[in-house]
Amino acid sequence: MKFGVIVFPGSNCDIDCFYAVKDVLGHEVEYIWHDTEKLNGFDCIILPGGFSYGDYLRCGAVARFSRVMAAVKEHAAAGKLVIGICNGFQVLTEVGLLPGALVRNKNLKFICDTVPLKVEANDSPFTSLYQKGEIINIPIAHGEGNYVADEETLKKMKENGQILFTYVDNPNGSMSDIAGICNEGRNVLGMMPHPERACEDILGNSDGKRLFESILNALEGSLKNE
Amino acid sequence: MKAKVYVTLKKSIADPQGTAIQNALGKLGYSNVEEVRIGKLIELDLGDVSEGEAEAQLVKMCEGLLANTVIEEYKYEII
Amino acid sequence: MKAKVYVTLKKSIADPQGTAIQNALGKLGYSNVEEVRIGKLIELDLGDVSEGEAEAQLVKMCEGLLANTVIEEYKYEII
Amino acid sequence: MNNSYEAVGITENEYKKILEYLNREPNELELNMYGVMWSEHCSYKHSRGLFRHFPTTGERVLQGPGENAGIIDIGDNLAIAMKIESHNHPSAVEPYQGAATGVGGIIRDIFAMGARPIALLNSLRFGDVEESERVKYLVEGVVEGIAGYGNCIGIPTVGGEVYFNDSYNGNPLVNAMCVGIIEHDKIHRGNASGVGNSIMYVGAATGRDGMGGASFASVELTEESEEKKSAVQVGDPFMEKLLMEACLELLETGSIIGLQDLGAAGLTSACCETATRGEGGMEIDVLKVPRREKGMLPVEIMLSESQERMLLIVEKGRESEVTEIVEKWGLHAITIGTVTDNGRLIVKEGDRIAADMPAYSLDSSGAPKYYKEYEEPQYYQELKQLQQEEIKEPQDYNETFMQLLTSPNLCSKEWVYKQYDHMVRTSTVVKPGSDAAVLRVRGTKKGIALTVDCNSRYCYLDPRLGSSIAVVEAARNLVCSGAKPLAITDGLNFGSPEKPDRFWQFREAVIGIGEACRELDTPVISGNVSFYNETESQAIYPTPMIGMVGVIEDIDKSCTMDFKEAGDIVILLGETKNELGGSEYLSRLHGLEKGKVPTLSFGLEKKLQAFILTAIEKGLLRSAHDISEGGLAVALAEGCMEKGLGVDIQIQTKLRRDVALFSESQSRFVVSCSTEALTELQQLMAQQEIPNEILGKVTGEDFKISVNNSDIVTLKVKDMKAAWRGAFKCLMK
Numbered sequence A: 001m002k003f004g005v006i007v008f009p010g011s012n013c014d015i016d017c018f019y020a021v022k023d024v025l026g027h028e029v030e031y032i033w034h035d036t037e038k039l040n041g042f043d044c045i046i047l048p049g050g051f052s053y054g055d056y057l058r059c060g061a062v063a064r065f066s067r068v069m070a071a072v073k074e075h076a077a078a079g080k081l082v083i084g085i086c087n088g089f090q091v092l093t094e095v096g097l098l099p100g101a102l103v104r105n106k107n108l109k110f111i112c113d114t115v116p117l118k119v120e121a122n123d124s125p126f127t128s129l130y131q132k133g134e135i136i137n138i139p140i141a142h143g144e145g146n147y148v149a150d151e152e153t154l155k156k157m158k159e160n161g162q163i164l165f166t167y168v169d170n171p172n173g174s175m176s177d178i179a180g181i182c183n184e185g186r187n188v189l190g191m192m193p194h195p196e197r198a199c200e201d202i203l204g205n206s207d208g209k210r211l212f213e214s215i216l217n218a219l220e221g222s223l224k225n226e
Numbered sequence B, C: 001m002k003a004k005v006y007v008t009l010k011k012s013i014a015d016p017q018g019t020a021i022q023n024a025l026g027k028l029g030y031s032n033v034e035e036v037r038i039g040k041l042i043e044l045d046l047g048d049v050s051e052g053e054a055e056a057q058l059v060k061m062c063e064g065l066l067a068n069t070v071i072e073e074y075k076y077e078i079i
Numbered sequence D: 001m002n003n004s005y006e007a008v009g010i011t012e013n014e015y016k017k018i019l020e021y022l023n024r025e026p027n028e029l030e031l032n033m034y035g036v037m038w039s040e041h042c043s044y045k046h047s048r049g050l051f052r053h054f055p056t057t058g059e060r061v062l063q064g065p066g067e068n069a070g071i072i073d074i075g076d077n078l079a080i081a082m083k084i085e086s087h088n089h090p091s092a093v094e095p096y097q098g099a100a101t102g103v104g105g106i107i108r109d110i111f112a113m114g115a116r117p118i119a120l121l122n123s124l125r126f127g128d129v130e131e132s133e134r135v136k137y138l139v140e141g142v143v144e145g146i147a148g149y150g151n152c153i154g155i156p157t158v159g160g161e162v163y164f165n166d167s168y169n170g171n172p173l174v175n176a177m178c179v180g181i182i183e184h185d186k187i188h189r190g191n192a193s194g195v196g197n198s199i200m201y202v203g204a205a206t207g208r209d210g211m212g213g214a215s216f217a218s219v220e221l222t223e224e225s226e227e228k229k230s231a232v233q234v235g236d237p238f239m240e241k242l243l244m245e246a247c248l249e250l251l252e253t254g255s256i257i258g259l260q261d262l263g264a265a266g267l268t269s270a271c272c273e274t275a276t277r278g279e280g281g282m283e284i285d286v287l288k289v290p291r292r293e294k295g296m297l298p299v300e301i302m303l304s305e306s307q308e309r310m311l312l313i314v315e316k317g318r319e320s321e322v323t324e325i326v327e328k329w330g331l332h333a334i335t336i337g338t339v340t341d342n343g344r345l346i347v348k349e350g351d352r353i354a355a356d357m358p359a360y361s362l363d364s365s366g367a368p369k370y371y372k373e374y375e376e377p378q379y380y381q382e383l384k385q386l387q388q389e390e391i392k393e394p395q396d397y398n399e400t401f402m403q404l405l406t407s408p409n410l411c412s413k414e415w416v417y418k419q420y421d422h423m424v425r426t427s428t429v430v431k432p433g434s435d436a437a438v439l440r441v442r443g444t445k446k447g448i449a450l451t452v453d454c455n456s457r458y459c460y461l462d463p464r465l466g467s468s469i470a471v472v473e474a475a476r477n478l479v480c481s482g483a484k485p486l487a488i489t490d491g492l493n494f495g496s497p498e499k500p501d502r503f504w505q506f507r508e509a510v511i512g513i514g515e516a517c518r519e520l521d522t523p524v525i526s527g528n529v530s531f532y533n534e535t536e537s538q539a540i541y542p543t544p545m546i547g548m549v550g551v552i553e554d555i556d557k558s559c560t561m562d563f564k565e566a567g568d569i570v571i572l573l574g575e576t577k578n579e580l581g582g583s584e585y586l587s588r589l590h591g592l593e594k595g596k597v598p599t600l601s602f603g604l605e606k607k608l609q610a611f612i613l614t615a616i617e618k619g620l621l622r623s624a625h626d627i628s629e630g631g632l633a634v635a636l637a638e639g640c641m642e643k644g645l646g647v648d649i650q651i652q653t654k655l656r657r658d659v660a661l662f663s664e665s666q667s668r669f670v671v672s673c674s675t676e677a678l679t680e681l682q683q684l685m686a687q688q689e690i691p692n693e694i695l696g697k698v699t700g701e702d703f704k705i706s707v708n709n710s711d712i713v714t715l716k717v718k719d720m721k722a723a724w725r726g727a728f729k730c731l732m733k
């Protein structure tokens, strides 16, 4: 399996994702520079955390226009897997691959902590190895992780089971406690918490590892079906 | 041609920053303050373009980059 | 009485946020843009006060809380 | 004689020295360049003479003081670069940007050595937060500024300290420390060597930033420039991220001879320092320097302190290679001059020579050096007097203990460090909140432990002893995590060196640090001095902050301070003495900041530290924690918080009960071990003659201390923890 980690000039969790795939999962992974035009041969694209282009105006606002995002859209349109973590989630909403938007945390502070999440659905390629309703601990580190969407969008997401993770103790004011969602096609995931920071016991937590293993499972399954 | 763009949160979106400032003002004794909302002011020097062109550019800039219309609205002013 | 306060960085202070946006606009093809500066727009509802009082309050609020005059300047407008 | 020199802070004698260097009168640009470079901030003219008290060499020292950062070997061809720097004044007037740009500056010092920055720490001091809205505003802004910069650039902020004391009311302290990792053969220095090599400029454009103060006053400024100067700037962490990545990538190509950040005194300092360390000379043209504003004078360009700029010394002929990499990161590199060997720093404005002087004469090697008068202040003997009767013994120890635990200085600082991304780069093995932060070193079994420490009340009451204690306390923190202490960086924050009593404090502190570092074999590899931290009414407490790094050979063996399991045995190592002087207890509950600072025996200290390291190495300890502010009782409580476990403690003592609980006697640790390990641990203690006392056991959920068989503290850990964690947030309301 081959993963690609997009590198915007202000990405800073790119190496964390890279090592989670390479060292923990033992799979192939490559950095993809933000002005790359074509994405060939990647099974799963990761948009990592960070501050894509400084994010001074709004998180993800400038990244939306980077050359690689057109290619990411094509990749997603082909039904292949995309995951946006933290800043990556913000970019995915800006570019329209996921609904809603992320605004300043309700307490106006950056929050770095490990928080409990509830797995709301396990019928996605990203969550299949979790139990539905399971509580997992995953780190968060963001200043703008407060998810907002209009009521209709929220309703539709609920009906479709697009909400994959919710916060047990909502830290940032997100509507419906949303921590992570997928698109209708269920091949694009966006989440504020950082599963790549929770893949090794030495870091005190490996609850995030199953998310990556779920992806591997899904990829292996789809290979068999081909 | 110079322009000012004002980007504000839609009324339906909560503005915790505004609320925080309202509270702070309350503590300083300005208990009359009923609402505070915070927006962005973006001042641009568009260089040597016609007014018509400036206007066309501004709309595109706002829709595409300066505001996220899912949560924000914008106004601009050419000066 | 409602008011708008505009807080901007003093001209002499570098505005990296504005510069970053100018660069982004440049990449999007707006190479005519010569300068971008980012400020804050603060909309206040001052409740039931006279215009004179509003004005007096605004000056004090700006000096004390809304702007840090070491690096910023402010303007206000009563509407 | 032209006496405009006074306006740039130059004395008559110093001016004569300039005349000797030049053999003529300096022009205004030259005079201003001497003015900034010979200022205390750049030349350390008052402090340099004392640095001979510091041990600065050792087997592991790859770079001692004198460069942008110090470097210490950790084995496996790897080394750690580190430095601390103050940004006190800017933070006092614009807390967010002041603190943010402080972080930005120290990061540049680290990658200027070629090292990849991997961790940030900070040490903060504020005034009376309970009484002053202004102080709250400063705390809020400083913490957000540190977070804003570090989080954006993606370097974890893994540790630090925050203390409050009235002496900082008018003068907060904001010191930032950065730590980087580097392979031995990649170490770079700020050297301008190789005649004909190019001087290239990268990063933000130069504006009229940071040119307040005496040194700038003499220039005849246009009205426009007068209103345009400002001492505070807006940080640009995104630009810094680009600069950092570009520089680190450039270093891989071998085209870079040297690199240097543009910090205090901007281009002036960068040029004369790199020239002095290299071939000796340099010629640059100010018209080639990218400028943000129109009409800037050469002196403005040479003195500007605009942030996020670097100078590269590039091998001749490889400029385009450099440009290409820099442009990939969205930046520009511009050649502004060349390396020469005539010993002159020549500044041109186009074809005109605007300044021409011996490069070394500006640098600290050519700057004047002073041995200031010092005098023991009167308070020093007076405050040592403390009568036991002045201290009324508390009635209700539960209440007293809770007051201490929830006081601003002892309560949990999670309100602060949860705003810092302390996990990015996924190497933080022990997060903020323990004695020291521990980071793994990827690709090895090793870890490094980091801490920054200083008890400034001790340093006020006894600067020499207090400073020694700051060093040994830093070492204790590292040792408790299983790390062998290697080296320190020091941030020396003091009042005016021109007042003999303040200078006495400084001198004593330097001697105290030097002595402790020699004893512990932890050389001083870098540091910073910040003087003039005083207002009209008072000076700050002398505050020598000690940043220390240690190495853990096997990261799987690192240890933390929290109790791990009910049933484990709790042991006190070291001896509690009748020492309440300078304690947090005395200050917080009795309003007294006086008495003798606890005594320190280096012999005992070293014995204990060695013992802890051995015991951790052998896997005998479940937890280890040093006893510092708040004494034994608070140390025990801190061990309970993380897992919510309790303790059942019995103390037998001849001391007064408040002394037994709250004395801050040095060289003490609380450790815990499993019942199985106890015998072996006791053997080891006996063998190494470690004073120790079994205090009791780790239990389920109650925190109980009895002294001489009467229960005096009985609390639910749950309640204790909630109050301790929530206290800071309450303060900030």
Ligand SMILES: Nc1ncnc2c1ncn2[C@@H]1O[C@H](COP(=O)(O)OP(=O)(O)O)[C@@H](O)[C@H]1O
Pocket (backbone or CB within 6 Å): D041, D042, D064, D065, D066, D067, D068, D069, D070, D083, D085, D109, D263, D264, D490, D491, D492, D524, D525, D526, D527, D528, D529
């Ligand atoms: N208190 C100190 N102890 C040891 N070294 C110091 C101390 N203060 C300054 N230095 C060293 O002196 C040199 C100059 O320091 P400084 O002017 O702060 O550097 P920079 O200009 O890079 O900020 C550095 O190498 C620094 O490590």
Ligand SMILES: [Mg+2]
Pocket (backbone or CB within 6 Å): D067, D068, D109, D261, D263
């Ligand atoms: Mg430096």
